[in-house]
Amino acid sequence: xxxxxxxxxxxxxxxxxxxxxxxxxxxxxxxxxxxxxxxxxxxxxxxxxxxxxxxxxxxxxxxxxxxxxxxxxxxxxxxxxxxxxxxxxxxxxxxxxxxxxxxxxxxxxxxxxxxxxxxxxxxxxxxxxxxxxxxxx
Numbered sequence: 016x017x018x019x020x021x022x023x024x025x026x027x028x029x030x031x032x033x034x035x036x037x038x039x040x041x042x043x044x045x046x047x048x049x050x051x052x053x054x055x056x057x058x059x060x061x062x063x064x065x066x067x068x069x070x071x072x073x074x075x076x077x078x079x080x081x082x083x084x085x086x087x088x089x090x091x092x093x094x095x096x097x098x099x100x101x102x103x104x105x106x107x108x109x110x111x112x113x114x115x116x117x118x119x120x121x122x123x124x125x126x127x128x129x130x131x132x133x134x135x136x137x138x139x140x141x142x143x144x145x146x147x148x149x150x151x152x
Contacts, residue, residue, distance in 0.1 A: 042133060045137050046134045046135065047138075051136055061108070063079065064079040065109055065110065066083065066111050067083055068083065076110065084117075084119060086116075087123060094123075102130060103130060107121075107129070107134070108134045109121045109124070109134070110136035114137050114138055
């Protein structure tokens with residue numbers, strides 16, 4: 016009997032997790048710098064830098080808006096639903112220093128229902144800098 020339980024339990028857990036995961040998690044798309052550059056070149060996208068203002072001022076992706084975001088419910092967050100609402104029907108790309116804040120911000124934007132076309136730059140600002148340096152963009 017225990018061997019049947021050991022066999023069924025992991026399958027049950029996987030099934031439960033698949034159905035319990037928020038549906039918006041699949042709507043957030045990860046980008047690499049090359050893909051992001053192509054999107055910026057070919058379309059109407061909104062770029063949001065989630066790094067602290069001093070880092071933004073030291074350098075940022077052209078036309079990016081600075082909206083600091085750390086994690087859900089953080090008192091340090093600057094980004095709000097109201098700030099994102101003007102971009103409701105646009106493609107939004109979030110980036111930060113390493114990807115963690117941008118991923119959290121993208122998840123929050125989806126949760127707020129601001130946009131369904133949401134991306135985050137996986138390796139953040141350093142990846143963008145390395146890409147643009149290697150391609151002279």
